[in-house]
Amino acid sequence: MEGRDPGWLRRHQTLLQRFLSTSILVNVVHHMRKADLLSAQEAGLIQKMGSLKDKVHLLVELLSVTDPHGAALQAYLQGSHLTEFNLITVHDSVVRPYKDALLQRLKEDDNSSLQVAGNSNSTLLLIECVSDLQQREHDLVQVSVNRGAGPLHGRVLGLDKLITPLTRVSTAPRVTLTIGVAGSGKSRMVRRFIQLWSASQIYPELSLAIPIACWELSSFDRLSVERLLRLYVPYDNVDVIIFNESCKVLLILDGLEEFRQSLDFADAPPTSDPRREIPVSDLIANIVRGNLLPGATLWLLSRPGTGAKVPAGLVDRVTEAPSPSQTNTPEDVSSQVWTYLNSQKPLLILSSVPAVCHIIITTLSRLLKLESDATPLPRTLTEVYAHYCWPHLSGSEAPSGGIRKPLSTLGRLAFYSLLRRRYTFSETELRTYGVDVPPQGGTLGCRILQRRQSWSSDSMAWQFTHTSVQEFMGALFYYVSLRRGMFDLFSESAVSWPRIGFHSHYRSALQKTNQSDAAAQGNLDLFMRFLSGLLSPAAGTLLGGSLGVVHEEQVTQRTTATTLLQNAVTGTAGDAVSMRSVAMVTCLAELQQGEWLRSVEDDLINCSLRGKLKGGVCAVLAYLLQVSDACTEETQLSNCLDSSSLKRLLPQLLYCSKLRMENNEFKEGTMELLGSLLSAKECHIQMLSLADDSISSKGIKPLSRALLVNRTLTSLDLRGNNIGAKGAKTLCEALKMNQVLVSVNLQNNHIEDEGARALAEVLQSNRKLTTLNVQKNESEVNHLGDLGTVALAQALMVNHILHRLSLQSNSVSDRGIKALSHALQSNRGLSCLNLTANLLHDEGVTAIAEAMRVNRAITSLHLQWNFIKAGAAKALAQSLMSNTCIQLLDLQENALGDNGVIALACALRSNSSLIGCVLHTLDLRGNSIGMEGAKAFSSSLKNNRSLRSLNLQENSLGMDGAIFIATALRGNHQLTYINLQGNGIGESGAKVVSDAIKAGAPDCVVDI
Secondary structure: OOOOOOOHHHHOHHHHHHHOOHHHHHHHHHHHHHOOOOOHHHHHHHHHOOOHHHHHHHHHHHHHHHOOOOHHHHHHHHHHOHHHHHHHHHHHHHHHHHHHHHHHHHHHOOOHHHHHHOOOOOEEEEEOOOOHHHHHOOHHHHHHHOOOOOOOOOEEEEHHHOOOOOOOOOOOOOEEEEEOOOOOOHHHHHHHHHHHHHOOOOOOOEEEEEEEEHHHHHHOOEEOHHHHHHHHOOOOOHHHHHOOOOOEEEEEEEOHHHOOOOOOOOOOOOOOOOOOOEEHHHHHHHHHHOOOOOOOEEEEEEOHHHHOOOOHHHOOEEEEOOOOOHHHOOOOOOHHHHHHHHOOHHHHHHOOOHHHHHHHHHHHHHHHHHOOOOOOOOOOHHHHHHHHHHHHOOOOOOOHHHHHHHHHHHHHHHHHHHHOOOOOEOHHHHHHOOOOOOOOOOOHHHHHEEEEEOOOOOOEEEEEOOHHHHHHHHHHHHHHHHOOOOEOOOOOOOOOOEOOOHHHHHHHHHHHHHOHHHHOOOOOHHHHHHHHHOOOHHHHHHHHHHHOOOHHHHHHHHHHHHHHHHHHHHOOOOOOOOHHHHHHHHHHHHOOOOHHHHHHHHHHHOOOOOOOOOOOHHHHHHHHHHHOHHHOOOEEOOOOOOHHHHHHHHHHHOOOOEEEOOOOOOOHHHHHHHHHHHHOOOOOOOEEEOOOOOOOOOOHHHHHHHHOOOOOOOEEEOOOOOOHHHHHHHHHHHHHHOOOOOEEEOOOOOOHHHHHHHHHHHHHHOOOOOEEEOOOOOOOOOOOHHHHHHHHHHHHOOOOOOOEEEOOOOOOOHHHHHHHHHHHOOOOOOOEEEOOOOOOHHHHHHHHHHHHHHOOOOOEEEOOOOOOOHHHHHHHHHHHHHOOOOOEEEOOOOOOHHHHHHHHHHHHHHOHHHHOOOOOEEEOOOOOOOHHHHHHHHHHHHHOOOOOEEEOOOOOOHHHHHHHHHHHOOOOOOOOEEEOOOOOOOHHHHHHHHHHHHHHOOOOEEEO
């Protein structure tokens, strides 16, 4: 029957499986046997089941027959295991209505601005810890420094894996910390988690997930754990679940920075009494420590600076809200907007923050729809925010004085709350500042304020749509007030010395920004950027009339601010460039005083910075490292650095990903600085080129020490230095331990055979290195030569990771090449081998050809300038008959002659496997090929369909030979490039041959 009661057993089957322990199950089975509700055979079947869950399942199935309502089991559990009985009985009566209430709360929350600004992803990035940059700097400074990219070593972690063990042998985290800049979508992530959990889509084993927005607790001076939990889970018997070790409870604390009192883990007095009421900050500290609710799992979310204050020893897992890539942007954003943003790198970088992206895109989209030449598109962040807020400050029908009231209310609220680091406001606080609650439609407040709904009650709070909007409004309030202010505006009610005039107030703001307490987390950096940006010509045009600031006053203010900012930048010229100095340069850019910046950028692009990195130029350069197009792909600092300039730039170079510092004559002291750069925890450098920097064996030591700890560098270019065999051995000791580098270039470093042997030892243990360049390591009497090649060959017998090896110009003869050829017969990793300009002769190349008969890994083989004659060419031709892997064969500048080329042509013609797009590039430049060789090639080209590029430059084909080639191409439609230059064809002949080739193969590029 439809309405039939399934019975107590069936209703509570899942809970019985969750909460009955092995020992209780044994007792239950024994009792049921005594009560004749289970037979001995049935008890045996239960015992044989694998998991505890399966055993309980079978028990329920068997008892459903003999005791359908479970009366006997209820009576036994109630009498012998009361705690478990109560838990099984009341669990769902608490959890189900609680989940329904959460889903209803999510449904009712129609805060559209939060929906727009949030991050729609359900993934986080697993990171090691909060970085020093994140601890020190303003959120948007962090974003700018990293060019909008996320952490280097972040591992994607879905919400369904957030609080679970990552491996079979690891344990689930008790405390998980999620950091993210303001507007990155942390609260939206919490909402998504609660939505999925309440709908039973994730963590079915979780009894309660309790979300707490930290701003909600600001109205309480003191709280106990019991009272806190009653606020959020107001159900009878909730204590049975929360304080039972068998139940998994997740406590979510969203927005640690919202507490009125900062968290103090060092001095908070410990307590384990759940009924004792203590200050809220102490309560949270004790919960995180595990003194209170030790069995609960915690998920803490905050901005990075506050998250860093949670002791690392208490945090088991750290995650970060990811930056959305441009591919994840809303589909309704026009390509015109993104095209413009790509031309304004500072705005594009900040668009990696979802909430800021919403502001920028909304503003640009509206302005582009206007199609008005009178309103140019904004180029700075200040202009964007002015356009974003301004339509609500002065509409076409509003008088110019309409701006005064919102600035005196919302602006004052924004400024003084910013100084107190307050970002969420109660209705009482808003009314204290004269702000209408709720804001009326069409007003500025309606545009830039958003409502936040409590999880625990119907109470609400308000905040600006993003902290940057609060900082903009605070800067606008300060700018308007300083024109008439007679006292220090940073003191809202305190008495201060008189402060009159723009110069005095602007200098005061500059000093406050750089003071240690404000600079600790760059609290006023963005405020100062906006304040400076309000003085720009564009902002003056937009806002000046309504603010009552005439053009002459604007020019005077701009000149004063520019002078103060430039003095602030140049005043620290001898010190390492700090983020404060870069922030001042950012203010100059926002002020649109860019002559200095453009001059330095031109020198950066033209590589003409040598001798100019003095004064404030290093600070300007540090700013350009973040925003200049010239540094998008790589940072080029060649031929311009010395020890002092490198020392000043060092803190900013940490955040470059590809750094090219060539031809700088680095001495030992400078190399110590570079070593410290690569050793730093914050180092982002992935590619580093130190070519031609006069690095000696002593200079390589600090670099080698750094490679022992560095975890980011994947490519190191040391070509053209003088590290010698001793330096190579030092470097190799580090390479044995380093498991990050994949490419090392030691070209032209005089490493000799001793250095090669050290590299061979590296290849026997290192499993990351894929590219090794040791070409041109000759000196007057010593070279890498055969001894080094033999050592490397032995290493290649066991190393199958190395992909590219260059031994060019190392005087390798047949002795060394025979050892290498032997290794190649078993090596499965090497795909590119460069033996250009050695002493192989026919004997050495014949050995290579033997290896190529069985080698199936090498796709690119360079044998240029090796004195190869026809005999060796025939051996190579024989190997090509069976080799199906070689795609590029470089034989230029040898002496193959017609006989050698005829043999190669025969191989191309007869090897059917080569038709399947295998050998696509063949270089036979400078091989004394005449008409007979050309004739043979002509025949092979008619059949071969794999060759794409053929170089026959500087041979002796003559007109007849070229005609043979051209005729053959009428039947070959795969060749895309052919070079016939330097073959004595002549101008008239060249035209005939070129026309013939193009007629037969119109897509083929001909150099003739």
